Amino acid sequence: MRASQVDFENAKNQVKLLKKDPGNEVKLQLYALYKQATEGPCKMPKPGVFDFVNKAKWDAWTGLGDLPQETARQNYVDLVSSLSSPESPGQARPGAESKQGAYETLVVTSEDGITKIMLNRPAKKNAITTKMYQELMLALQAAGKDDSALTVLTGNGDYYCSGNDLTNFTDIPPGGVEQKAKDSAVLLRDFVSCFIDFPKPLIAVVNGPAVGISVTLLGLFDAVYASDRATFHTPFSHLGQSPEGCSTYTFPKIMGSAKAAEVLIFGKKLTAGEACAQGLVTQVFPDSTFQKEVWARLKAFAKLPPNAMRASKEVLRRGEREQLHAANAEECRVLQGRWLSDECANAVMAFLSRRAKL
Numbered sequence: 234m235r236a237s238q239v240d241f242e243n244a245k246n247q248v249k250l251l252k253k254d255p256g257n258e259v260k261l262q263l264y265a266l267y268k269q270a271t272e273g274p275c276k277m278p279k280p281g282v283f284d285f286v287n288k289a290k291w292d293a294w295t296g297l298g299d300l301p302q303e304t305a306r307q308n309y310v311d312l313v314s315s316l317s318s319p320e321s322p323g324q325a326r327p328g329a330e331s332k333q334g335a336y337e338t339l340v341v342t343s344e345d346g347i348t349k350i351m352l353n354r355p356a357k358k359n360a361i362t363t364k365m366y367q368e369l370m371l372a373l374q375a376a377g378k379d380d381s382a383l384t385v386l387t388g389n390g391d392y393y394c395s396g397n398d399l400t401n402f403t404d405i406p407p408g409g410v411e412q413k414a415k416d417s418a419v420l421l422r423d424f425v426s427c428f429i430d431f432p433k434p435l436i437a438v439v440n441g442p443a444v445g446i447s448v449t450l451l452g453l454f455d456a457v458y459a460s461d462r463a464t465f466h467t468p469f470s471h472l473g474q475s476p477e478g479c480s481t482y483t484f485p486k487i488m489g490s491a492k493a494a495e496v497l498i499f500g501k502k503l504t505a506g507e508a509c510a511q512g513l514v515t516q517v518f519p520d521s522t523f524q525k526e527v528w529a530r531l532k533a534f535a536k537l538p539p540n541a542m543r544a545s546k547e548v549l550r551r552g553e554r555e556q557l558h559a560a561n562a563e564e565c566r567v568l569q570g571r572w573l574s575d576e577c578a579n580a581v582m583a584f585l586s587r588r589a590k591l
């Protein structure tokens with residue numbers, strides 16, 4: 234799964250042959266990844282506010298931060314591969330099957346026995362919108378049933394994921410904020426259930442910083458590989474919120490109750506090394522060799538008998554599935570109340586009005 238210069242050149246040519254216009258957002262991502270892959274991080278001065286086109290390009294490119302050029306090249310190749318329609322197989326990277334042209338917020342590819350689900354909003358640090366929650370559930374359902382041996386979740390760009398997209402809170406339905414809180418609790422419960430019940434090995438490839446729900450969910454993965462650039466931050470109290478993703482059950486089990494409280498109540502940000510020492514991360518790799526080393530390892534895992542791996546996962550999970558669903562339900566119930574609190578409203582408003590950042 235590591236793109237060579239030849240793959241990159243092929244992908245560049247495939248873009249010109251695309252039969253369908255991929256839309257402006259995707260074109261901006263292609264532009265940004267291409268620039269990052271060929272020139273490195275954006276050093277151009279910020280265009281004027283009325284220079285809309287160049288400002289959008291600049292935003293997309295700077296949104297990739299310090300993403301290594303090799304990773305940008307890989308992500309560019311993956312994105313082009315995902316755009317190749319099944320009717321034009323000549324456009325696809327040999328061996329890489331892209332089934333999910335339908336997703337707006339994800340790039341999903343299958344290759345070498347591995348289905349890779351990549352969060353794909355790099356300019357927004359892969360913050361999870363309502364649409365992305367829904368697409369992730371669909372992608373996980375499909376991956377659970379496909380013939381790949383492993384499923385991997387990762388992020389495009391310099392972040393793994395910045396957690397819940399805080400603009401989700403601005404989309405209030407006719408039933409008002411109470412209805413919004415209720416709908417969000419249902420969505421969250423269904424979303425987390427997909428991870429609890431996922432039937433085959435699920436691996437997180439944490440390519441950069443992780444925030445909020447993208448951290449708490451890690452306790453439900455079977456392995457977590459992290460770049461040494463990654464950090465792990467759950468600022469729930471700062472946001473007037475409370476933990477989710479079954480972390481109230483998994484974190485004390487993984488790291489002990491004192492360390493779990495420091496992370497989940499006081500929002501202590503962990504480095505990749507600390508997260509590994511506390512058992513949340515399986516192994517940390519230097520960012521410069523992260524993709525190469527992790528994918529080599531995953532390809533070897535994917536050659537193991539898939540039914541044996543599923544059976545082992547099932548027997549490991551069976552003993553605690555009930556407790557996990559109970560923790561999920563209780564976390565969603567408490568959060569529903571938190572979302573209606575002044576503490577939460579003030580924190581979200583502060584972020585949206587650019588007064589606060591983590």
Ligand SMILES: CCCCC/C=C/C(=O)SCCNC(=O)CCNC(=O)[C@H](O)C(C)(C)COP(=O)(O)OP(=O)(O)OC[C@H]1O[C@@H](n2cnc3c(N)ncnc32)[C@H](O)[C@@H]1OP(=O)(O)O
Nearest residue numbers: 356357358360395396397398399400417421445446590591
């Ligand atoms: C329904 C289910 C609910 C599930 C409950 C889940 C809870 C959680 O996940 S709580 C955690 C929520 N996340 C956050 O509070 C993170 C907020 N973001 C930040 O603090 C920062 O953006 C950052 C530290 C993640 C990155 O900072 P920086 O490197 O300086 O980059 P920018 O802030 O300029 O970000 C670029 C761009 O992306 C937008 N963005 C980033 N994260 C989010 C987010 N979580 N929600 C919405 N938007 C986000 C940011 O606003 C910038 O946008 P533009 O200004 O339009 O470029």
